Amino acid sequence: MSKALPKRSENYSEWYNEIVKRADLAENSAVRGCMIIKPYGYAIWEKMQRALDDMFKATGHQNAYFPLFVPKSFLEKEEEHAEGFAKECAVVTHYRLKANPDGKGLIVDPNAKLEEELIIRPTSETVIWNAYKGWIQSWRDLPLLINQWANVVRWEMRTRVFLRTAEFLWQEGHTAHATETEAIEETLKMLGVYATFAEEWMAMPVIKGIKSASERFAGAVDTYCIEALMQDGKALQSGTSHFLGQNFARSFDVQFVNKENTLEYAWATSWGVSTRLMGALIMAHSDDNGLVLPPKLAPIQVVIVPIYRAAEDLQKIDEHVMPIIEELKALGISVKYDTDDKFKPGYKFAEYELRGVPVRLAVGMRDLENNTVEVARRDTLTKDTRSFDGIAGHIGALLDEIQVNIYQKAFAFRKENTFEVDTWEDFKTQIEAGGFISAHWDGTNETEEAIKSETKATIRCIPLDATEEAGKDVYSGKPSKQRVIFARSY
């Protein structure tokens, strides 16, 4: 068995799959396109959930839960929404099985056909807005700020662990507002929450932007997104926030009486991030030794590996190390002291690197004599022998430093791989090399389509912070007001 991972630069796809497998994050399930998230992977997801949930609460949102099943008639109500999701829906048609009269096993009981088919939710706008109809009568009921943590199913033709699975876990926020302005503010506020989460927790820089019409969420007026650049030069849409206008309120007849005593349709937003963020986390930071986790999301932040021969030696190390473990825990740092004697230190070193543990401490007899400890950082793969005194404080600071360093590394990578391009020749060359391309676009669907079919590059977003700049479309040569971001994407 080859112990080394495939090289990131040689086969990115294989490298990614190996990290997912070897770091024990997830595996494919018996059901095609679905994944099993393993305990270590799930622990990371839980940390993400916790941080996001806190941010949602801090912005006034509450959690609720809505059904898994969407009656087909609900999905039909918003036309564009229906059209957008129709091709990827799992449908429940029966509610009972029975023994096969002609042989072994079970068959679907033909007598148990549902009058109306149920769709397994691909997203919950329809069920939620159907419920909101009963919840909203007056401007006093608004804003309604709800989030749901759930699973959804989208029957994709081709799947990839974390990045695109048939079933995935996510959160979906669904809010209702009395005014358009307020709804747009909410849309942008939540986009900001996602960007903050991506940058401060995941240590992954993102571009905030708005989608072109062709990339817009089905049923939305505007779709905003955060786009991140992966190490192979492809973009990953990491979160979306939609301004839905009054589309769903009209479709589900959600009207309220405003302060002027007139009936008005509610204004809506929805926003979501999914387990795809796990894929983003892996692809944004990891290296040829395995996963690299930002300390804020690492289930184990510090691992301590004892190095000893005899059992008495281990006991001495135990005594030496216990107070530090307590001290670290008191600082809110999660520590694992790995005394498992089935594996040698070298094996453990490699294993924790594979799993992305940010800091590793090695303590042996030599250290006990010298009152030292070996401190290894995952992000830089450097080792440093330092005094045992004050080590807990040092590690606390080191974790912060690693968090920042991982971000800066990703930021520098993005900067080096973002290119302003002004000619079609350069565009075609650059897109092969990967990265974000900042280029002028004439705003038409035709040009966007043509560029896509010729280069597989799509408009990732129109950046929110872009400055107006007169120019010519990189493809059509027609006038353009600003640059947009093109890339090949996942």
Add this chain to the structure above:
RNA sequence: CGGGGCGUAGCACAGCCUGGUAGUGCGCUCGGUUUGGGACCGAGAGGUCGGAUGUUCGAAUCAUCUCGCCCCGACCA
């Protein structure tokens, strides 16, 4: 759904062309020595070769059919 690849031990693979005793490495079990970057020695356990049919004295190997998985496209968070 198109194009390519692969199904042999828990995992990774060889054997197939040219039919004749089921192999290797990792992992696993037991014993011993080891332990500061994926330890070593010795002894063991583990297989209806994805399935079906056919050709043959004889099939992992040849033929036909079938099922499953992976990769590349179209679709997408």
